[in-house]
Amino acid sequence: MVSVTSSRLVRNREARRATLALERPGVAWAVPGLLFFAVFALAPMAGVVYLSLTSWDGLSAPQFTGLHNWSRFLSDGQMWQSTLVTAVLLVGNIAVQAPISILLGVWSAGHQRNRAVLSAIFFLPLLLSTAATAVMWRQLLDPNFGVPAELAGLLGSANLLGSQGGAVACLVLVTSWQFIPFHTLLYQGAARTVPETLYQAAAIDGAGRARQFFHITLPQLRNTIVTSTTFMLVGGLTTFDIVLLLTNGGPGTDTSILPFTMYQTAFRTYDYGYASVIASFLLLLATGASFVMVKLSGYDKMTSTLEGM
């Protein structure tokens, strides 16, 4: 009896200590982070929104022009084209990268022979800077001395960067080449956490490899798929270095995605007011996209895929 009471006492004390430790930290702990966010994110955003209401060349003082830039934006055909190309690139990138990186990630989570060596090779593109990647691919895609010249039978005159379809395909190819390793890494980590027992149980029930993949692996990777797709979505809305270096928005303005158009308006034609409109629009788009992602996927509820295990 005594021992029971004492053990209960001990348990109660432990529980209390645990609740103390689990108690949420005070609001004060968020202050440094909030302060940095306010100074380096919120304040510039507010500045951009203000600038979008002005006409400014960067040299003299900004002139307040009200909603002039915004109405110009809404009637600018080039902007709709840019938005469309941005969307096409986003969808293309997700459609190419997601399946490949899921398969590669799941594969590299296994224990096959040569896995480590091959994984290291797959990982390499991630170590290169985007600038180096773009310059290298521009050489590789040269129609006379690059890869297309060797595949002349397949690609005809190899005028890849000279047509809109070809240029978009090249952008998707190069971006995917660079970022698949990153997403593979995410999926590899996630696939490793899937309990072995699930597969053992499925094997006993007679499920084959494909069935195990679709009924165990994929559902278990749900949260990672959401994370990875959000990265691709928001990242895709802000990429522009690859466009600048590989196609410079061309041919003509066929691959001028929104971030590139923003850069060109601000730092090539020095129309900071109009560029700020594009920036604000991108901000709305990126916020909206990640909000929709989170809502659709139920990511905000943060349910574990391991519940009940």
Added chain:
Amino acid sequence: MMNSISRKRACATLVVSAALVVTAAGCGSSAGSAKSATGSVQFWTLQDPTNSVQQAAVDSYNSAGPGKVAMSVIATDGFKDKLRTAMGSSLMPGIFFNWGGGSLTDYVRAGKLVTLDPALKSQFLPSALQAGTVDGKLVGIPARGTQPVFLFYNKKVFTDAGVQPPTTWADLTNLVQVFKGKGITPFAVAGNATSSWTELMWIEYLVDRLAGPGLFQKIAAGDWSQWKDPAILKTAQMVKGLVDSGAFGSNFASVSYGAGGTSTLLDKGKAAMVLMGSWEYATQQSADPAFAKDGLGYLPFPSVEGGKGDPADVVGNPTNYLSVTTAAPATTAADFLKTTYSDSYVAGLVAKGEVPVTVNAKQALAKAPDPTYAGFQYDLVQKAPAFTQSWDQALGLTLGTPLLTEIQRLFNGQDSPEQFVSGVLAIKP
């Protein structure tokens, strides 16, 4: 108790982050406008092989006079952006390297630049000074060699075909057929959107040959309606004619500029000619010295029958300039500018393969790495009645960037010659 600790810690973190913010905000200060006539001058220059020549000029100036010049070397990529940002702030340099023309217009109109002593003009070739003059004020003086644009050709390809390089437009169109028949691209052009300025060179020369330099001068001076001139439409039609006849090959829209692109096409004999700035020689020399020495031919852009322009006119980059801002102590800056035509500075440039545009350069050119090539360029520029600055430089980036896009669309066949004209007119409503 725990609460009080966490509160103290929170206070400490608050203080630290506040301090960080203050430091970050305090970074942009100092400099400011000049008070006295002598003092120290910040000199921004572009990173390139002639930096050692400039450094020598700065060193000798600093050891002699009371004023001091501090040279900062800045990489090509981002130079203009950096300058633009600095010019709007208190960190404005005193002297800076630039491309003249439209790159200076905004600064002149914003009152950032100092008008230079007109007496300096007598030291330089007149055709090279034009782009240093904005709104009638001399604001930039030449500081580098000249870079005219002309035709380069592969001598072996011409010998094998038994033909001569073109001196008239009729020659040129005949040669297109000859080389096409042999499976050689007549003209290498870099149509990749990152290098569409190589397409602009064709437009510049054709407009000059058809209408003379006056037409673009009016456009550059602000009369955008001059694009309606029939010579512009005629130029666009001639370009379309060239493209359609296969003068640039079938995949030029994917070709990049320079080594690995246009220069290699010419070197390997896959292309017969290329229209390029004088720096093509240096590009070839670093990639294939033997070809640059013996295989590379060059001659002026051909005349165009029936055109009003003088066939001796050239286009390209007359030179690069140094300009002085209101942030520089006046006397120090003016004295330092005199080093740009000193014998030692000119000799230094020549040794680096440049062709200076000073009046005393002719003798110095005998010591150039390739005196024949240097002499060809100097004579070309000296004899030219007009040296039209590259349009993208003359117009500045604001107008030049959309213009390049329109030119690309014309070359790619995305726009007809008529659409090209209306597209360009729409750039500046």
